[in-house]
Amino acid sequence: MDHDVVAAHNLHRQTIFRESDVGRLKAECAVRHLLTLNSESQLVAIPRAMTPDAAMTLIPEFDIVIDAADEVAVTYALSDLCKRRNTPFISASVAGRMGYVGGFCRNAPSYRAIFPALPDRVMTCGDTGVMGPVVAVMGALQAQMVLDVLMDTTPSPSA
Structure with a gap:
């Protein structure tokens, strides 16, 4: 999407x-x-x-939600909905030469539980640029986490 x-x-x-x-x-x-x-x-x-309204209509159809949104507000909205629906949520983001990947919801804390409020300043690709190799690493880690959830491995990113 x-x-x-x-x-x-x-x-x-x-x-x-x-x-x-x-x-x-x-x-x-x-x-x-x-x-x-x-x-x-x-x-x-x-x-x-992807908007909160679009998420409300689409997420019930999916077994897992993979987030690579450009806007952190969308990440919060998706995580909130996944937590309510008990859907695993695997999120990744990159700005500049830094990134994160995490497994949230289902039996794990939500994104909002880990990051309770929007940061005062949100870095964007336009502000900081994005290093391709960092995207590749975060994407590979995110893909591995998705596979772990789908294969029900232990420990699971959303256990």
């Missing part, structure tokens, strides 16, 4: 996209590319912005 279009300045860190995708909807390009990797996958592109 993403309402944005592919931009050339994102290609260094959003490696699923190609130069030929510039100007096209990210959600549709991602689905098209992933289907070339596994044509038996069942994927749906949702080219719209």
